[in-house]
Amino acid sequence: MIAMTMGEIADAVGGKIVGGDPATLVDGLSYTDSREVTSGGVFFAKPGEFTDGHLFAPQAVERGAALVVVDHELELDAPQLVVADVVDALGDLARTVIAKVREAGILRIVGITGSNGKTTTKNLLGTILSRVGQTVAPRASFNNEVGAPLTMLEVTDETRFLVAEMGASREGDIARLIRMAKPDVGVVLKVGLAHAGEFGGIEATQRAKSEMVTDLSADDIAVLNADDPRVAAMAPMTRARVLWFGEDGEDAPDRVRATGVRSGRAGTAFRLHLPDGEERDVAFRVLGEHHVANALAASSAAFALGVGIDDIVAGLESVTRAERWRMEVVGNARGVTVINDAYNASPDSMAAALKTLVQLREPGGRAIAVLGEMSELGDASGAEHDRIGLLAVRLGIDQVVVVGSGARRLHISTINEGSWDGESAFVETQDEAYSLLASMLREGDTVLVKSSNSAGLRHLGDRLGELFS
Structure with missing residues (x-):
């Protein structure tokens, strides 16, 4: 961040300084995670869905925070900036900094x-x-x-x-x-x-x-x-x-x-x-x-x-990979290739990943799709999981493993479309999926792990990657 005084920061966010000198210069980075704070940084004590950043303000101070932005005054041995809304203050400060740099x-x-x-x-x-x-x-x-x-x-x-x-x-x-x-x-x-x-x-x-x-x-x-x-x-x-x-x-x-x-x-x-x-x-x-x-x-x-x-x-x-857990090759040993693409999933990205899996299948090898739920689809969820199940069959994917109750409809659609005998398997948990795949995979297999982030299959992908690395 550009150097600004505490007074300038307070003016930018409409806050009140407690326990600090408005003339003090602040030029560290900004954080909402107390574990990442470095000396001279600004910690924004953001309320969260499951916890509250105010609870971690002492740890931020221990790590060297020069200023703590809060929505109510705390007992801290560090300057505080009290604001009406911490997230709004973060945005207001960003807007001010961008405007200053633009000059x-x-x-x-x-x-x-x-x-x-x-x-x-x-x-x-x-x-x-x-x-x-x-x-x-x-x-x-x-x-x-x-x-x-x-x-x-x-x-x-x-x-x-x-x-x-x-x-x-x-x-x-x-x-x-x-x-x-x-x-x-x-x-x-x-x-x-x-x-x-x-x-x-x-x-x-x-x-x-x-x-x-x-x-x-x-x-x-x-x-x-x-x-x-x-x-x-x-x-x-x-x-x-x-x-x-x-x-x-x-x-x-x-x-x-x-x-x-x-x-x-x-x-x-x-x-x-x-x-x-x-x-x-x-x-x-x-x-x-x-x-x-x-x-x-x-x-x-x-x-x-x-x-x-x-x-x-x-x-x-x-650039060698899109991003962590995005079409990332995490295992490529003993003739088995594992592609972890389970950071996010929409119907479009799921379809694209399945088509890529088929393109990458080794001659004589199998294409295996390990699929979890596509979240946040609202009323379209059922139909879109059906569509992906049909696509998996029509692309000629050799084995589908569906993980989690949120994706069960994909498994049912795959079976109904393919009239297969075991080519689509359903398991409730990642541990069950890992055990099944560890016993199933063989030389020549190319494995895609794909789901929305909330389904957590990226961790399953990493475990399979370690197994074949």
Whole structure:
């Protein structure tokens, strides 16, 4: 964070200083997890769903917090800033810091949203931009009203690029983040059924994602996915210049596009085309053809910021995995390959992962899908689990193992569609799944573990990875 006095921070968030000197300078990082606090940092005692950050304020002080932001005064041997709402204060401070850094004139901001692919795209873009200037990008999936401002607070006067991943659980969430840091380049990847249950349907999801571009100015750039009709429909909603990306469109030289896409166990190769006529072959080592769209989105944002094709390609080729637990090869020994993709799952990403599994199946080997619940689908949940079960059969996947009662309907649909004898198995727990798979897997097998984060199958994937590493 840029250096600010306690008085300046108090003014930014509308708080009252207790036990501190307003003239004291603070320039450490900001945290909501007391275990991560470093000396000189600011600890925001955020109330949580299961606990309250105020309970951990003493630990934050022990670790060297220079200032603790609270919604009521505590008995602490450290300066406190008492505010009405800790999360609102975090956002207010982020907005103030971004505005101050903007005054230096070099900071450019990219906002990224979409139902799928946000984290992968921000990782790719962050890697590309880091080649040409100091870049701040989120850790993990820091994309909500807490994670996004924490990332924003990492900028300094030397920061050239801020990559802001902007997620949403309801309409208005993205608009709130944009008020903290309005993008120069706004990227919309896809509108799908992820979190549709929270939004209240796909139309509400589309409205929420469109918040990324509706407030852009005529000097800004909206990067839109030409292959997604719901994203493409956002073009008339923005004053910004539109830069399209997509795998389709050989007759559209003004878009960022890919041709000659070829997927395999080493990743995905394609030829990248930019609107200025430049083109290069890309050896993209991230597994899954569906990640080409994310590579195109990152390339588009970089191109919009003036980055040349050589740096774009070098950045893409240096990335070896999308993110932890996203199409990550965690085991590849004794002839068995384990791919852990269980950090998140929507119907679109589940379908893409299953298609990738079939593409990666070894000649003569088996494709085995270990699947858990896709959460937050609302009324569409049953039908979408049915659809994935049917898809698994139609793709010719050799063995399906369904884990957890929330995904049982997927198992039933698989059986009904395939009339199989044992090719789909259902177990209630991860331990049961591990025992079954440990006895079942053999040389030549390629195993995909896929579920929503709440189902926790990423831990099962790691256990299988250790077994075959």
